Amino acid sequence: xxxxxxxxxxxxxxxxxxxxxxxxxxxxxxxxxxxxxxxxxxxxxxxxxxxxxxxxxxxxxxxxxxxxxxxxxxxxxxxxxxxxxxxxxxxxxxxxxxxxxxxxxxxxxxxxxxxxxxxxxxxxxxxxxxxxxxxxxxxxxxxxxxxxxxxxxxxxxxxxxxxxxxxxxxxxxxxxxxxxxxxxxxxxxxxxxxxxxxxxxxxxxxxxxxxxxxxxxxxxxxxxxxxxxxxxxxxxxxxxxxxxxxxxxxxxxxxxxxxxxxxxxxxxxxxxxxxxxxxxxxxxxxxxxxxxxxxxxxxxxxxxxxxxxxxxxxxxxxxxxx
Numbered sequence: 001x002x003x004x005x006x007x008x009x010x011x012x013x014x015x016x017x018x019x020x021x022x023x024x025x026x027x028x029x030x031x032x033x034x035x036x037x038x039x040x041x042x043x044x045x046x047x048x049x050x051x052x053x054x055x056x057x058x059x060x061x062x063x064x065x066x067x068x069x070x071x072x073x074x075x076x077x078x079x080x081x082x083x084x085x086x087x088x089x090x091x092x093x094x095x096x097x098x099x100x101x102x103x104x105x106x107x108x109x110x111x112x113x114x115x116x117x118x119x120x121x122x123x124x125x126x127x128x129x130x131x132x133x134x135x136x137x138x139x140x141x142x143x144x145x146x147x148x149x150x151x152x153x154x155x156x157x158x159x160x161x162x163x164x165x166x167x168x169x170x171x172x173x174x175x176x177x178x179x180x181x182x183x184x185x186x187x188x189x190x191x192x193x194x195x196x197x198x199x200x201x202x203x204x205x206x207x208x209x210x211x212x213x214x215x216x217x218x219x220x221x222x223x224x225x226x227x228x229x230x231x232x233x234x235x236x237x238x239x240x241x242x243x244x245x246x247x248x249x250x251x252x253x254x255x256x257x258x259x260x261x262x263x264x265x266x267x268x269x270x271x272x273x274x275x276x277x278x279x280x281x282x283x284x285x286x287x288x289x290x291x292x293x294x295x296x297x298x299x300x301x302x303x304x305x306x307x308x309x310x311x312x313x314x315x316x317x318x319x320x321x322x
Contacts, residue, residue, distance in 0.1 A: 020083065022047045022170050022202040023068060028077035030063050030226075037063045039226040041077070045219070048196045050203040052217035052234075052306075054210065056314050060226040061206050065174055068204075069099065082169055098168035098201075100176055104159025108148040112139055112158050115147060116165065125165045133161040136199065137191055153184025160191060164201070171195065174206045185212060192216045214306040222313045229313040238304045244276040244285055245302050249295040257292045258285065266312050273308060276301070 023045035030038040038060040045051045055061050066072040068081060070090035079086040084093045106115050116130045134140045137157040147155060156176060163171060173192070177185050193216045195201040207213050213220065214234065222230040230237060247270055248254045255265045255272055263285065264275040274285055282299055289296050302308075 020047050021045060021080070022049070022082060023051075023204060024080045025068075026078045028064070028067065028079060029075045030060075030067060030072060031075045036226050038067070038074075038223075041223070041226070041228055042231075043221055043228070044231065045202065045204055045221075047202050048200065049218045050192060050196060050205060050216050052213035052220040053204060053206045053223070054213065054220060054306075054310055055223035059223045059314070061223060062174070064223070065172060065204075065206060068172065069097070070094065095166060096169045097172060098163035098166060098170070099172045099174075100159045100163045101174040103179065104155065104162060106147050106155060106158060106162075109146065111144050111146055112150070112154075112161075113143040115158065116143075116161060119162050120165055123166050125167075129165050129167070133164045136164060137161045138187070151184065152180055153187045156180060156184060156188055157191065160188070164199075168201060170202045170204065172204045175208065176205070177207060177209055177212055185209070189216050210307045210310055220306065222310055224314040230309060234306065237309060238306070242275075242277055243302050243304060243308060244272075244274040244282055245298070245300050246272040246274060246285065246289065247297040247299075248272060248289055249297075250293075254289055254292065254294045257294075258288060261288055268311075273312075 021044055023043055025041050025043040028038055028041040028043070029036070041060075041064065043064075053061055053064070063072065067074050067079060068086065070087035070093070073087060081093050082096050086093060107118070110118070113130060113134070116133065120127075120129055131140070134143050137160050139154065139157055139161060142150070142154060147158065150158065160176070163173075176192070177188055180188065189212055192203055192205065195203055196218075205213065205217065217234055219233050220230065220237065221228055246254075249270070251267050251270045251272055255267045258265045258272070258274060266273045274281075276282060276285060282301070286296055286299055
């Protein structure tokens with residue numbers, strides 16, 4: 001299995017002590033009886049970043065988000081959000097957080113502007129906040145149309161506008177691109193990418209769409225079985241990583257042969273992904289496979305991607321969970 005430890009020598013973290021962290025957890029744990037949903041989680045989310053929080057279903061993402069928002073009390077560990085302890089200072093912190101969880105709740109018989117006005121009154125936001133957020137999400141022209149006439153992408157942007165009404169310093173988004181068509185995904189992606197630079201908002205983004213996270217995130221954390229497997233800037237995590245894709249016969253036994261020779265390998269159907277750096281590595285891998293009786297249909301180098309790091313980090317060892 002390819003190994004990707006937490007990135008410690010991350011150049012993007014050099015300025016974090018100056019800029020501070022929007023979210024920091026130390027040894028965060030949550031147990032439900034015998035179930036360890038989150039275990040010893042140490043998150044570091046830099047201010048002004050788009051932080052992609054990734055993991056398979058059941059990895060502990062939603063439980064973590066609920067603890068960050070003070071909706072669940074942790075079993076142990078410490079959490080600081082925007083410099084304040086959670087959940088002890090929850091009331092003080094929540095006014096600085098906007099959140100969007102999957103599909104936003106809106107009144108479809110009202111206009112976009114009327115939906116925003118109803119929420120503005122509830123949170124007692126400034127009267128100028130509505131035109132401000134409409135401009136931020138690109139809905140100014142469509143603001144007086146009924147929400148039932150909105151496309152899915154427009155409704156998702158309205159949900160983001162609702163989350164931004166109170167001028168949050170931190171925006172927590174759980175699957176904001178669920179159910180969107182390619183056009184809607186592009187709209188939301190561009191908006192999320194612009195939020196830190198244009199408006200100074202830190203974005204904590206949980207999503208299953210790995211390619212989209214790679215497009216928008218500056219940092220990622222990958223959680224598996226409640227534990228943090230990878231964390232750091234995307235640039236640092238992917239820097240210098242290359243993989244040799246080998247289409248072979250007998251992929252399982254071929255991977256065992258390479259591992260016995262010290263190579264880091266993962267297997268997907270009849271394809272091996274071998275951590276390799278140069279042509280000499282490719283020659284060595286090809287020789288081992290051929291001499292081991294495996295037919296090699298194709299060898300090619302590929303740069304690392306977030307998808308490959310994700311699957312390498314969350315792959316179960318043989319017999320796990322049995």
